[in-house]
Amino acid sequence: MASPLEFARFRPRLIDALAGYDRERFFKDLGAGATVGIVALPLAMAFAIASGLKPEAGIWTAIIAGFLISALGGSAVQIGGPAGAFIVIVYGIVERYGVANLLIATACAGVLLFVMGLFRLGNLIRYVPVSIVIGFTNGIAALILISQLKDWLGLSIAKMPADMFSQLHTLATNLGSFNLYAFGLGLVCLIGLFAWPKLLHDKTRFGYAVHLVLGRMTELRAVRAGSRMPGPIVALVTLTLVSWGFNLPVETIGTRFGGIPEGVPGFALPDFSWETVKQLVTPTITIALLGAIESLLCARVADQASGQPRHDPNQELMAQGIANLVTPFFGGMPATGTIARTVTNVRAGASSPIAGIVHALTLLVVVLVAAPLAQHVPLAVLAGILVFVAWNMGEWREFSPYMLRRFSRHYRLLMLGTFFLTVVFDLTVAVQAGIVLACALFIRRMSTLFSVEMVSLQPPVLTFRLYGALFFGAAAKLDPTVQAVERAPRGMTVVLDAMQLISLDATGLDALRQLHKAVLARDGVLRIESLQPQPLEVIVRSGFADEITSGVPAPAAH
Structure with a gap:
């Protein structure tokens, strides 16, 4: 697998196209x-x-x-x-x-x-x-x-x-x-x-x-x-002849620019600094x-x-x-x-x-x-x-009420917002704002895919099941679980079923650490079961697996 720092190979498609060229x-x-x-x-x-x-x-x-x-x-x-x-x-x-x-x-x-x-x-x-x-x-x-x-x-x-x-x-x-x-x-x-x-x-x-x-x-x-001839060329030639032949009083390339130079342009360096x-x-x-x-x-x-x-x-x-x-x-x-x-x-x-x-x-x-x-x-x-x-460049049909009704609110907001910013401001502002908004909407949507379900409360075991991706946009959804642990009887064993947890980032890991601290404060024990490869790697590499085993939380970061 290529390293992220590896440069792309410079190989024009022309080289491959000439192989077997007839x-x-x-x-x-x-x-x-x-x-x-x-x-x-x-x-x-x-x-x-x-x-x-x-x-x-x-x-x-x-x-x-x-x-x-x-x-x-x-x-x-x-x-x-x-x-x-x-x-x-x-x-x-x-x-x-x-x-x-x-x-x-x-x-x-x-x-x-x-x-x-x-x-x-x-x-x-x-x-x-x-x-x-x-x-x-x-x-x-x-x-x-x-x-x-x-x-x-x-x-x-x-x-x-x-x-x-x-x-x-x-x-x-x-x-x-x-x-x-x-x-x-x-x-x-x-x-x-x-x-x-x-x-x-x-x-x-x-x-x-x-x-x-x-x-x-x-x-x-x-x-x-004759219609196989490109339309722009036909329009250019015929209407130029009409304008020239009837001497119509319209502005032309010649009257505005003086025509086009007949020679090849010279090489010139811009005033660079x-x-x-x-x-x-x-x-x-x-x-x-x-x-x-x-x-x-x-x-x-x-x-x-x-x-x-x-x-x-x-x-x-x-x-x-x-x-x-x-x-x-x-x-x-x-x-x-x-x-x-x-x-x-x-x-x-x-x-x-x-x-x-x-x-x-x-x-x-x-x-x-x-x-x-x-x-x-x-x-x-x-x-x-x-x-x-x-006219041919625009996707005007996408702006019709019929098509807009078929799109999600996120899609409509991105499309119409980018259009408005492009027209009123400029392309750079539109694309930058559009991408930032797209990221925000994506984070919001992904956060809705994470959930925590309390499976059972049979003392001395309290079991929760995690679904989706526990990342910075969804970490706050673990707060009700922490509150449930704080209300639970002392000495409980809290079990997290992570079979459906597909992804974990640093903020999500910090949320799990806060849950672990709450469990320890109630003299309990935390167990995380059925971890998928990515969350397991994060938990082991960060040392959180050892913290759970030893029952000692990591010192707070300053």
Whole structure:
């Protein structure tokens, strides 16, 4: 069995995937990677712009981090890059600390992620309750929806604040600059993204309606064949052409950012100092925590969807760490596993990390060739794509009254509390408070599982039976037993039947010692029978077994 201090082995899944790799698998990975690379382009730009950064920050993060995560990660088919979950976090860091400090925080988070994987902490992420995950995921999705209203409505706002209430106030006070053309582009984009998959999959209603409109079966087949193209790309290209062709008065990437640089970004070291790092502890932990949770949740989804061997969580964290350490030196933003692109990768037939590497290279070629065209992309279209992403990101059904009634009060409290804290405060506060609350509720629930039953009182023997785990959260439940002993006749033998006692900790042991003292005070004898292995080990190792045998309690601790 591995020692707790033993480091995780650094072995990328790519090494195992290449064993027996053949031409057929390569062409499947090639097609899947090219598809995902095309899908990643609008998402990468949209995530960066929504985070308060230039579009190239998202693009180069998708290329560099996507390549490193696939080449060095512990999952066979996971795609890495900028993610919607980071939008609110990154925007808040940029507003409070600036872009330069975001780069430093991201690099430091990369180091922290690598250390987490190195020390085998990947499995600990699985202990985060699902109610907390749903709560903060829905909270982030709601914040993304709110953050995109500015560009969707075409409002003339120079700079949006970071917190939700200030954003809503700013939006409300600037509704007079509403742009109907921008709203129309975003609305058509959103409707199109919801409707586009139905051209392929819904053959009875929507597909039949298309057939009636087109009038010829050959044209219907062409539409269905075309619907295999990723919806975001179709929306981006068609609506950009509409906006450019009709010269619509809407804000574009070119008017706000001046376009996208056509060359590869240069390597640049941020202005690093330990004083700066000390000020960035909270952003660093936030980025690392969210990156770890998102990447490992995504990897689990990839395992279930692809049927590939189970991912290595520690290797995945180390790869995420390297990616987040490297990308800031090229002006990139935080990266993690991305569920939408990973699922697209799986559905396109990917079978190894080669697909993720191809995705990064495809995106690189597209950017180098088509960078000048990106300046015509309307920001309202990117907002529509992000609203679609946020809607699919949230588990909204879990918040319905029907579903809430099915959950326990503890589950509802954790989920809704985490959602509220995420929206009102931030992710770090929400997750920290959620985990503390989850621990408190768990302790309370576990304490209800411990009980003491008086079996018989037949002088000179008083017998009790212990059930469950006697730990710090349940130790007080032994007080009535102590009181019963204090009322019992002198010289009694007190027997504890511990057959059903499954666990004992130091506080529970101290409660047993207090019971022993009460027995001795009544000139009695304590016997503990049928001990399970764990409680027996604690009692013997602590010397309590000798105290019971000798009838002498241990001296009080000071």
